[in-house]
Amino acid sequence: MTKLTSTRARIVAVIALAIATFGAGQASLALLTDTATVTNNFSAASIDLKVNGQNSLTRSWAPLFPGSPYADSFAVTVSNAGSAELRYAADIAGSTGDASWGMVAFKIGTVATPGDCNATAVNGGNTVVSGTVSSISFGDPTQGPQAGDRVLAPGTSEVLCLVASHGNPVGVTGAYTQQLNLKAEQTYSNP
Ligand SMILES: [Ca+2]
Numbered sequence: 570m571t572k573l574t575s576t577r578a579r580i581v582a583v584i585a586l587a588i589a590t591f592g593a594g595q596a597s598l599a600l601l602t603d604t605a606t607v608t609n610n611f612s613a614a615s616i617d618l619k620v621n622g623q624n625s626l627t628r629s630w631a632p633l634f635p636g637s638p639y640a641d642s643f644a645v646t647v648s649n650a651g652s653a654e655l656r657y658a659a660d661i662a663g664s665t666g667d668a669s670w671g672m673v674a675f676k677i678g679t680v681a682t683p684g685d686c687n688a689t690a691v692n693g694g695n696t697v698v699s700g701t702v703s704s705i706s707f708g709d710p711t712q713g714p715q716a717g718d719r720v721l722a723p724g725t726s727e728v729l730c731l732v733a734s735h736g737n738p739v740g741v742t743g744a745y746t747q748q749l750n751l752k753a754e755q756t757y758s759n760p
C-alpha cells in the first residue's frame with residue numbers, strides 16, 4: 570500500500586467512526602429515562618425540657634403580710650419538646666433568703682389545665698409533694714428511675730400547680746428566692 574492510499578484509508582476510517590458515534594448519540598435521545606431518590610436523614614435523639622415553653626422563667630408571688638392568711642398559686646406547664654422520652658425530678662438547690670419562709674407551706678400538684686390551678690385543686694388529691702417554700706423536692710435527679718420521677722413522652726406536657734400558703738404566718742420576714750430546678754434525663758437504655 571502506498572503512503573497516499575494508507576492516509577486516505579485512515580481518513581475514511583475516522584469519518585466512519587464519527588458517523589457511527591453520531592448515530593449512537595441520535596439513538597440514545599430516543600430512550601426513556603427516569604430517576605427516583607431516597608433521602609436519608611440521620612440525627613441524634615433529643616430531650617428538651619421546657620417550663621411554659623421556655624428554658625427558665627421567673628414568677629413574683631403575691632406579697633405576704635405577717636399574721637394574715639397567705640395563699641397564692643402558679644401554674645407551670647412542663648413539656649418535652651425533644652424527640653425522646655424523658656423522666657424528670659425537682660429540687661430547690663441554690664435557693665436563697667430569709668429562713669423564716671420555711672414556715673410557709675409549699676405544695677406541688679397536677680391539674681388538667683393552667684386555669685385549674687389553685688389550692689383546692691392541689692389539696693383535692695392531686696398533690697405530688699408537700700413541703701415548705703424552703704424545703705421541697707420530688708423524684709431523684711440521680712441517673713436512672715427512682716420513686717417520684719415523672720415521665721414525659723416526646724411532644725407531651727403536664728401542668729404542675731404550685732401552691733404557697735399559711736394560715737397565720739407570724740414571724741415571716743424579708744424575702745426568699747426559691748430556685749425550683751427541674752432535671753431531666755433520657756429513659757431509653759437508662760437503665
Ligand atoms: Ca432519676
